[in-house]
Amino acid sequence: MSKVVVVGDAFVAVDTLKRATESMGLPEPLEIVMLEWHGEDSPEEFQRNLKLIEEHGPESVDLPEGIMKEIADVEYLFVHLAPVTRQMLERAEKLKLIGTCRGGVEHIAVDSAREKDIPVIHIIRNAEPVADYTIGLIYTVTRNIALSHAAVMQGKWPKKFPNDAYRTTLSEQTVGLVGLGHIGKMVAQRLISLGVNVIAYDPFIDQKKVLASGLELRFVSLEELFTEADIVSLHMRVTPETEKLVDEKLLELMKPNAYLINTARPGILDKEAFIDVLKKRKIAGAAIDVVWQEPMHSDDPLLDLDNLVITSHIAGDTVDAIPNSPFLLARKVREYVKTGESEFII
Numbered sequence: 450m451s452k453v454v455v456v457g458d459a460f461v462a463v464d465t466l467k468r469a470t471e472s473m474g475l476p477e478p479l480e481i482v483m484l485e486w487h488g489e490d491s492p493e494e495f496q497r498n499l500k501l502i503e504e505h506g507p508e509s510v511d512l513p514e515g516i517m518k519e520i521a522d523v524e525y526l527f528v529h530l531a532p533v534t535r536q537m538l539e540r541a542e543k544l545k546l547i548g549t550c551r552g553g554v555e556h557i558a559v560d561s562a563r564e565k566d567i568p569v570i571h572i573i574r575n576a577e578p579v580a581d582y583t584i585g586l587i588y589t590v591t592r593n594i595a596l597s598h599a600a601v602m603q604g605k606w607p608k609k610f611p612n613d614a615y616r617t618t619l620s621e622q623t624v625g626l627v628g629l630g631h632i633g634k635m636v637a638q639r640l641i642s643l644g645v646n647v648i649a650y651d652p653f654i655d656q657k658k659v660l661a662s663g664l665e666l667r668f669v670s671l672e673e674l675f676t677e678a679d680i681v682s683l684h685m686r687v688t689p690e691t692e693k694l695v696d697e698k699l700l701e702l703m704k705p706n707a708y709l710i711n712t713a714r715p716g717i718l719d720k721e722a723f724i725d726v727l728k729k730r731k732i733a734g735a736a737i738d739v740v741w742q743e744p745m746h747s748d749d750p751l752l753d754l755d756n757l758v759i760t761s762h763i764a765g766d767t768v769d770a771i772p773n774s775p776f777l778l779a780r781k782v783r784e785y786v787k788t789g790e791s792e793f794i795i
Contacts, residue, residue, distance in 0.1 A: 452480045452543075453525040456513045459490040460771050461529035461550060469550075469775035470527055473782040482523075486513040486531035499530060500743070502556045507532035520544075527778065528556070535561040548782055550574060550774035552631075553686070559795055569795040572781055573631040574774035575765030580635035582738065582764035583682055583712050587619065590708055590736035591680070595758045611756040612733040615706035620644040625678030627671070627695070628685035628713065629654055634664065636682060641665050650674045651685075675702040681709050687716035697722035701731070709735040712764040716741075727754045738764040 453470055457463025463483045470481055487498060501509045513531050520526075520541050526533065527548040535558040538544070544567050547557060552573045562569050589595050593610045600607040610616075624640050626633045629651040637647050647666040656668050671694075675681060681703065685691050695709075696719040703709070709732065711718060720741055726732050736758040740751065743762060751757060785791040 450478050450480055451476045451524050452482070452522055453527065454482045454484060454516070454519050454523045456484045456486050456516070456526075456528040456531035457488060458486045458529050458531060459488055459492070459495045461775060463488070465772070466527055466529070466550075466775045469779040470525075472776070472779045474786045475525060475782075482519050484513045484515050484519070484531075486528075495530075496743075502530070502532065503553070507534045507556045507558055508536075512537070527775075527782075529774070530556050533557040533562075538562060538565060538567070541565070541567070546570065546782070546785075548778050550778040552576075554795055557795075568785075568791075570778070570781055570785060570791055570793050571795060572774060572777045572793060574777055575767070575770040576631045576635055578767045578770055579632050579712050579764045580639060583632075583636050583684075583710060584639050586710050586712065586736040586738065586758065586760070587624070587680055587682070587708070590710070590734050590758045591619065591622075592616070595736075596755070611730065612706075615733045622646075622679035623648060623677055624680045624682060625649065625669075625674040626666075627651075627674065627681065627683045627717075629659060630684060632712075633684035634659070636684065637664055637666055648674055648677060671699065672702060675699045676704075679704065679707050681707065683709075683711045683713045683717050685713055685717055687714045692716050693719045695719065695723075697725070700726045703732045705730075705732065707732045709737075711735075711737040711739055713739065715739045724750050724754070727756055730756065734758070736760075738762055 455463055455466040455470055457466050463485055467481050467483055487495060498510050510532055516537060520537050522543050523541060524543050524545045526544060529550050533547060538558055538561040546568050547562060548570045550572055552571055554569060554571050557569055559569055596610055597607055623646045626637055626649040629649045640647050648669050649666050650669060650671045694717050700722050727735060734756040738760045739762055751759060781791055781793045
């Protein structure tokens, strides 16, 4: 018998997690214990907890009620955003696998899991929506779609924009992707299909394997990417190694006609250096879906920039991404149970 704990929340119902778990191919019979974590929270309340976790880790929020009682003999643990702390893992004597139906793992004490040789599987539930959105932001900022719309709605009819000297077709530009994980690969596939020259930097992946998959791109150093690319798009997570990775030094390497796109995490960017290059028009423009403070304060200096497009962290928001995520996790767990391997293990 396999004992499984599933923890639902305000966005992923525990019943959905239970149904997904039943299709994972885990050793039967299954004993599935269903717990809740902030299941009645409003979106705003849930977002506050998410922010706490992202900034301070899983120990910064309360645990699901009953989890410490159940964790000692649990073999499989599946959550959405519910915290998985070091304290929990210290008591988990039989735990074989942790799964989360989201891409970020800030809510899981991954180092503790690694110390105990407990695999952690995550899924990129919104990879396709974010990839599509990234392409949208590239068109939006390079062709002034958002700026023109905002001006027209104010009764204006603009024909001149800050990037007038650099406006060209996308196929004439080189796009540099910083990070070539699941989202980065999807962006690359879309760009290549549009006839765009793509270069990439990612020290954490097997470059030979990526090239063997058929992606027609070129790997370069980080400095080369920022020097060569007409459009730089960020697709890395924030870790101690990547926090403020894109700093003043790298931004100064960018061409005057270049654009920066960020649909990943704000922490990858040095905010002050980013504002400085835009304010001084050292690059043509930028588009970001992530900011350092949500919602933005009215006095945020980002709001004073006329060569920046900001959207409200909606790149991954589609009606099907979150509800279907437990079943996407189930497919990846089923593959892992069958083969003992998974590219989705942290």
